Amino acid sequence: MKIAVCVKNAIDETELKLDPSGRPQTTGAPTKMSTFDKNAVEEALRLKAKLTGEVTVFTVGGVESKKTMKEALAMGADRGVLVNSDTLAIDTLRTAELLASAITKGGPYDVVLCSEGSSDTYSGQVPPMLGELLGLPFVGYARKVEVNAQTAKVERSLEDSIEVVEAPLPFVASVISEINEPRYPTLIQIMQASKKPIEELSGDQLSPPSPKGHASVVSMYAQPSSRKHVMIEGTPDEAAAKLVDALMKEGVISK
Amino acid sequence: MAIYSAEHRQLMEMFNPDRHQEFSEILSSLGEFMEKKILPISPKLDTGEAKISVPRKALFDQGMCRIPFPEEYGGLGLPFSVYANAVELLGTADASVALSIEIHNAVAEGLSRFGSEAQKKRFIPALLSGKSLASFTLTEPASGSDAGTMATTAVEKGDGYSISGSKMFITNAGEADVYMVFAKTKKGPSCFMVEGDAVGMSFGGDLKKLGMRGSKTSEVIFTDCRVRKENLVGEEGKGADYAKEILHGARIIVAALNVGIAQLAYQKSVTYAKQRKAFGKSISEFQLIREKIADMKTEISAGRLLYLYASKIKESGGDCSSEASQAKVFATEMSLRVCDSAIQIHGGYGYTTDEVHRHWRDARLLTIGEGTSEVLRMLIARRELARSQ
Numbered sequence: 001m002k003i004a005v006c007v008k009n010a011i012d013e014t015e016l017k018l019d020p021s022g023r024p025q026t027t028g029a030p031t032k033m034s035t036f037d038k039n040a041v042e043e044a045l046r047l048k049a050k051l052t053g054e055v056t057v058f059t060v061g062g063v064e065s066k067k068t069m070k071e072a073l074a075m076g077a078d079r080g081v082l083v084n085s086d087t088l089a090i091d092t093l094r095t096a097e098l099l100a101s102a103i104t105k106g107g108p109y110d111v112v113l114c115s116e117g118s119s120d121t122y123s124g125q126v127p128p129m130l131g132e133l134l135g136l137p138f139v140g141y142a143r144k145v146e147v148n149a150q151t152a153k154v155e156r157s158l159e160d161s162i163e164v165v166e167a168p169l170p171f172v173a174s175v176i177s178e179i180n181e182p183r184y185p186t187l188i189q190i191m192q193a194s195k196k197p198i199e200e201l202s203g204d205q206l207s208p209p210s211p212k213g214h215a216s217v218v219s220m221y222a223q224p225s226s227r228k229h230v231m232i233e234g235t236p237d238e239a240a241a242k243l244v245d246a247l248m249k250e251g252v253i254s255k
Numbered sequence: 256m257a258i259y260s261a262e263h264r265q266l267m268e269m270f271n272p273d274r275h276q277e278f279s280e281i282l283s284s285l286g287e288f289m290e291k292k293i294l295p296i297s298p299k300l301d302t303g304e305a306k307i308s309v310p311r312k313a314l315f316d317q318g319m320c321r322i323p324f325p326e327e328y329g330g331l332g333l334p335f336s337v338y339a340n341a342v343e344l345l346g347t348a349d350a351s352v353a354l355s356i357e358i359h360n361a362v363a364e365g366l367s368r369f370g371s372e373a374q375k376k377r378f379i380p381a382l383l384s385g386k387s388l389a390s391f392t393l394t395e396p397a398s399g400s401d402a403g404t405m406a407t408t409a410v411e412k413g414d415g416y417s418i419s420g421s422k423m424f425i426t427n428a429g430e431a432d433v434y435m436v437f438a439k440t441k442k443g444p445s446c447f448m449v450e451g452d453a454v455g456m457s458f459g460g461d462l463k464k465l466g467m468r469g470s471k472t473s474e475v476i477f478t479d480c481r482v483r484k485e486n487l488v489g490e491e492g493k494g495a496d497y498a499k500e501i502l503h504g505a506r507i508i509v510a511a512l513n514v515g516i517a518q519l520a521y522q523k524s525v526t527y528a529k530q531r532k533a534f535g536k537s538i539s540e541f542q543l544i545r546e547k548i549a550d551m552k553t554e555i556s557a558g559r560l561l562y563l564y565a566s567k568i569k570e571s572g573g574d575c576s577s578e579a580s581q582a583k584v585f586a587t588e589m590s591l592r593v594c595d596s597a598i599q600i601h602g603g604y605g606y607t608t609d610e611v612h613r614h615w616r617d618a619r620l621l622t623i624g625e626g627t628s629e630v631l632r633m634l635i636a637r638r639e640l641a642r643s644q
Contacts, residue, residue: 014257015261030261067280070280071280071284074284184284184287184288184291184292184317185284186316186317186318187281187284187285187317187318187319187321187322187331188318188321188331190280190281190284191277191281191331194277
């Protein structure tokens with residue numbers, strides 16, 4: 001079983017600072033492996049443990065991405081493919097194109113796993129685009145994946161229901177965080193990860209950029225969210241009655 | 256903020272320009288693990304609702320104890336300063352677990368320095384993997400830093416020794432699988448390894464402590480406890496020297512541990528000061544609170560630099576006795592001041608909430624344990640006066 005898992009070296013949103021005009025300062029911001037990508041790597045490793053095979057990690061990014069790649073290798077992935085490109089300057093379609101080209105080059109793979117979205121920009125577009133570009137079925141928001149020799153049974157977590165679908169191999173899936181609890185690599189694994197092979201590919205050589213059709217970011221800023229501040233006064237009984245009235249008026253609760 | 260912060264990363268780069276990235280990867284992963292798996296249960300370890308064996312085993316599994324030991328015994332062969340930094344992070348996550356691990360690893364360090372090849376092979380790999388837990392027994396009911404006055408004896412009997420006496424305030428007592436025991440033979444204080452199930456070894460009740468309540472502390476009593484000849488570590492009569500050497504390293508680690516405790520108390524104080532209002536504004540706006548914040552931060556930074564400096568001297572094989580003592584005296588007393596300020600900043604909540612005052616209670620041990628501040632000041636002065644001759 002050959003398993004591909006795609007990860008992103010994302011901006012660490014917990015360390016992100018805004019400039020005075022409310023724009024996030026992305027240049028030079030600390031980065032880390034996108035939070036849910038750890039779930040994708042974990043799922044790939046569990047499939048590998050069950051079915052025997054090999055896990056290859058794919059990522060698109062600059063030198064900084066090696067850190068995230070090594071983290072996935074420390075968790076237990078066998079090898080990595082790093083497609084060099086400036087992730088901040090390219091859009092989701094270009095990212096998907098580069099991943100698809102790299103996966104095709106090293107393929108075929110039986111299972112391609114991603115997470116539902118990255119913890120920095122969270123557009124959630126790359127996984128379905130990847131399915132389309134690879135010409136493979138795509139199953140999104142997986143909370144359980146069972147893979148057999150020919151097919152996979154996947155539970156998809158939808159807003160108000162769970163959908164169980166079957167997909168033929170090979171397929172692309174995006175997983176959600178509740179699918180598993182990612183393991184922490186041991187210190188020995190972290191040290192050994194630097195000995196695992198990482199293949200570096202040039203993005204432009206792998207797939208020449210097309211001149212049109214791509215999105216570009218015009219601006220990015222934090223939306224200030226305003227909150228209502230209502231002070232309720234009076235004795236506890238009076239205040240409770242006023243609070244219930246106010247909540248009913250807002251439609252939060254009803255009789 | 257991550258336990259392994261940008262500040263740690265920067266210091267790592269300055270102290271280890273060649274391999275800082277590798278060390279930072281290891282420490283940030285370990286820090287994340289501690290933040291998710293140990294920090295949240297720390298309040299329960301203090302109240303006794305959670306058992307220390309679980310987080311301790313998790314850390315063994317992660318490989319924390321392997322950090323400073325040679326690869327041939329199952330270690331990772333990394334610098335001592337990286338291990339010290341790991342203990343600082345653990346001090347932030349939970350001081351009791353850090354204390355238990357620190358003692359355990361001090362025994363492994365002693366064996367790696369003074370043990371025979373056979374002893375190293377027999378004990379160290381099992382200690383580093385956590386298959387066995389170690390305890391260090393030097394202090395006695397009536398003998399502390401003046402180890403030469405110990406009353407526990409080891410008398411040659413048959414093809415081994417018979418140990419009699421008692422050891423006091425022993426961390427990991429009753430839980431450990433192996434004990435490093437210091438006892439007097441006719442040649443003087445000597446060092447032995449005693450297995451946890453040895454006949455003639457028994458334990459007093461769990462001592463009720465002010466802090467560090469997650470870890471076990473009790474008396475260890477020896478009554479004609481037989482050990483074989485091959486359990487004597489190093490040479491007879493050299494035990495006091497070995498203990499001294501082991502404690503130099505342990506003091507650096509204790510300094511790191513206390514920097515970790517202070518760091519968490521400081522972080523809680525900053526969060527609280529920003530959020531608590533008085534006279535219509537955050538108390539962090541008041542100069543007297545700002546002075547406390549500034550002093551806490553400054554002292555923590557100084558403590559961290561001192562333990563890293565002492566670690567580096569130890570790594571290079573130099574005599575770190577004075578610097579290790581300086582780091583411990585300063586960092587342990589500093590963390591008491593920081594934790595006291597944390598209580599003051601939290602006001603009534605500081606005095607009545609475990610989540611604030613337990614840091615002070617935890618920190619309070621270590622101006623006493625592993626060399627009192629008074630004894631260490633004597634040691635520093637003696638060493639420095641000798642240096643200037």
